[in-house]
Amino acid sequence: MTSDLDRLAVLAGRSWHASDLPGGLTNHNLRVRTTDDGPPLDLVVRCSSSDAGLLGIDRDAEHENTRHAAAAGVGAEVLEYRPDLGMLVISYLQGRPLENADFADAAVLGRAAVACRRLHAGPAFTGTFDMFARQETYRASVREHGFALPPTYDDHADAWADVRRVLGRSGRPAAPCNNDLLAANYIDDGDRVWLIDYEYSGNNDPYFELGNTTTECDFDEAQIDAWVEAYLGSSPSRADLAQVRLQALCSEYGWSLWGFIQAATSPIDYDFTAWGQERFDKAEATFRSPRLRQLLTEAVS
Structure with missing residues (x-):
């Protein structure tokens, strides 16, 4: 894969050194730094390595939306896009990727919330993202290919429809x-937070963004409330908090299918089954809890 780097225009005639960047479950990411006397370059090359079709990834939209995120002041600059090589070249962002525990720091939480606000107020993206539609597509792929799925996955279809109906009434643009x-995917340089990885980007209800982070980063109840308040810049209503929690459920139930598809198709040595099961277990706990009815009521109060 590194042999293709010489085919990039941004590196033409340059000497460089490449090193692997950790993370990335659908890409192989490289940090590339020039080593000659020319203007120094510090780049990230995202090399696509997975079946984008089954996962619903649109690489052209990823490229465009990465550019829009940079224009919004929260994303890395796009330097080159080579779909023929499966490569997207962006500037390296100085800072460190956050870990779940970092969000316990109110300052970090606040910087991350500001980054989300900036993104959501920025240029419109190419394409849309609707987890309900994506869940239907993923579920159809699982059925068509006979991929393994938890036996109780479909037990929650009625409750899922209730969540869809309630969230559809929010009227939020x-x-x-x-x-x-x-x-x-949050990069913190100590002064501001940057957002990376736009494979699944699209115009969507911003409360899905908030809910997705709360579950992916294992926020406790107090952190969820503080997160929504930091994003809004004011005290959230009961409806705001309930909708974000329901969107977290949407993230868990929908993205769990991503894990089961990856478990069956990805060449990457990673336990995708456990990844999907963890998210499904969270979703199932909420589906089976009396609290779901309370959230559905509060979401429209």
Whole structure:
């Protein structure tokens, strides 16, 4: 894969050194730094390595939306896009990827919330993202290919329909969203937080973005409340808090299928089954809890 780096225009005639970047479950990410006397370059090359079709990834939209995120002041600059090589070249962001525990720091939480606000107020993205539609597509793929699934997955179809109906009544306009903001996709330089990885980006309800982070980063109840308040810049209503919690459920139930599809198809040495099961277990706990009815009521109060 590194042999293709010489085919990039940004590295033409340059000497460089490449090193692997950790993380990335559908890409192989490289940090590339020039080593000659020319203007120094510090780049990230995202090399696609997974079946984008089954996962619903649109690489052209990823490229465009990464550019829009940079224009919003929260994303890395796009330097080159080579779909023929499966490569997207962006600037390296100085800072460190967050970990779940970092969000216990109110300052970090606040910087991350500001980054989300900036993204959502920025240029509209290419395409839309709707977890209900994506869940239907993923479920159809699982059925078509006979991929393994927890035996109780479909037991929650009626409750899922209730969640869809209630969230559909929010009337909130769609905004440009990353839709996959786990901790490692927040890069903190100490002054501001940047957002990376726009594979699943699209215009969406911004409360999905908030809910997705709360579950991916294992927020406790107090953190969820503080997160929504930091994002809104004011005290959230009961409806706001309930909707974000329901969107977390949407993230868990929908993205769990992503894990089961990856378990059956990905060449990457990673326990995708456990990844999907963890999210499904969270979703199932909520589906089976009396609290779900309370959230559905409060979401429209």
